[in-house]
Amino acid sequence: MIGADATDKRPHIVIIGAGFAGLKAAKGLKGEKVKITILDRNNYHLFQPLLYQVATATIAPDTIVYPTRALLRGQKNVRFRQTEVIDIDVSKQRVITADGELSYQYLVIAPGSETNFFSLSALAEHSVGLKNIDQAIVIRNRVLALFELAARESDPAKRRGMLTFVVVGGGPAGVELAGALSELIHTVLVKDYPELNFVETRVVLLEAGQGLLPAMPEKLQRDAAAALRQKGVEVILRGAVADYDGEAVTLKNGEVLLCRTLLWAAGVRASKLIEKLGFGTAGQKRAPVASTLQVEGHPKIFIAGDAAHIEGKKGPLPMTAVVALQSGSHVARNIKHLLHGRKPEPFRFRDLGSMAMIGRHAAVGRLPGANIRGFIPWLLLLAVHLLKLTGIRNRLSLLGNWLWGYLCNDKPVRTMIRGCDSCWKEE
Ligand SMILES: Cc1cc2nc3c(=O)[nH]c(=O)nc-3n(C[C@H](O)[C@H](O)[C@H](O)COP(=O)(O)OP(=O)(O)OC[C@H]3O[C@@H](n4cnc5c(N)ncnc54)[C@H](O)[C@@H]3O)c2cc1C
Secondary structure (H helix, E strand, C coil), X not given: CCCCCCCCCCCXXXXXXXXXXXXXXXXXXXXXXXXXXXXXCCCEEECHHHHHHHHCCCXXXXXXXXXXXXXXXXXXXXXXXXXXXXXXXXXXXXXXXXXXXXXXXXXXXXXXXXXXXXXXXHHHHHCEECCCHHHHHHHHHHHHHHHHHHHCCCCHHHHHHHCEEEEECCCHHHHHHHHHHHHHHHHHHHHHCCCCCHHHCEEEEEECCCCCCCCCCHHHHHHHHHHHHHCCEEEEECCCEEEECCCEEEECCCCEEECCEEEECCCEEECHHHHHHCCCCCHHHCEECCXXXXXXXXXXXXXXXXXXXXXXCCEECCCCHHHHHHHHHHHHHHHHHHHCCCCCCCCCCCCCCEEEEEECCEEEEEECCEEEECHHHHHHHHHHHHHHCCCHHHHHHHHXXXXXXXXXXXXXXXXXXXXXXXXXXXX
């Protein structure tokens, strides 16, 4: 049993995942007479909403990650372990990790989500998702590497394939990535590569449905598409992908686009760990939970964040940071209720709206009581990200990069430093 201390009689709470939900649950238990162990495969917390800015050379990767141990400093009842959680033995109340087992009195499962390729194996092999920091670095390096290759390629057809970037998925992640990529190409790389003819560059956003940002009102969906087109993105609606072989993407309507880069932002599903646990899976392979966020039949096990299928007033809650933070906080409250002999309370989600960045001076937002677009939501979204980002150093670094980029019309992080050799797909 790893880290077991027979003399410590405090209830042991194990939290799987140091993402938004897991950390919020740990912080919510600060000061309680419990022992908390938080487990994560990475030694850092990642701020996923700004991954697209790393992928498009706007900010440095270490701006949006923060060492988990540093985040937990000052909370005496918590310990962190970097390890991969493999399974849970519910009957023995044990978590099985790559480095041994841990017993728990209460368990919080918050392993988040991963890219969903919907069993399209060719897509999984040849495209890149945008769910972790390694993928963001891979995308940035790949875009820059392809511009280098194109600059020395004499065959125009091959060159066009290299300079065509297809983003699949018209949700917030796809919209933000396509907008930022187009800005990188048309405002910065255009100055770096005088030998290239930028008429040959394309950023294409494919969305299988009728409109972008399906969770937004129709008017904002149309505004988002118009703003992206103005920034040079070709928006193709009802453009479902059938296949991709690394050279050409084939749409279900038979259309073929030559492209060496396909960025997949078309779907997420709960972490594969959830399927393994046997609590059942609902939409996006999330585990269904009771209104108290407990697993039915297992009152000492809670699930929070992207991994939980939580019923809201208008259907299942989306996989967002806001839901993760609120559900993580609620799990901590309910564990405290149980520790003090009280009944757990049902979770009530407070919908604060949603926003999506399209590019410089352009964003759309659905706020309680108002739909907004243009400069104001752009500024608001920047402010929200700045305030929500973890760590003062990271905030200063983010602000510095943004100010430099804004004032100099630049995307300054254009160095091809490899972040993860195993993720790198060689040309
Ligand atoms: C590109 C992108 C943009 C986004 N933009 C927004 C936005 O603008 N607004 C918004 O509200 N939301 C946004 N989201 C969604 C938001 O980031 C997620 O909903 C949120 O991160 C979910 O939090 P979580 O705690 O459930 O999971 P995560 O934050 O993903 O944390 C899960 C943690 O569990 C760890 N883990 C997973 N499996 C294991 C295992 N087996 N063993 C050990 N550790 C494990 C992971 O390493 C990770 O640290 C965006 C997401 C992406 C990808």
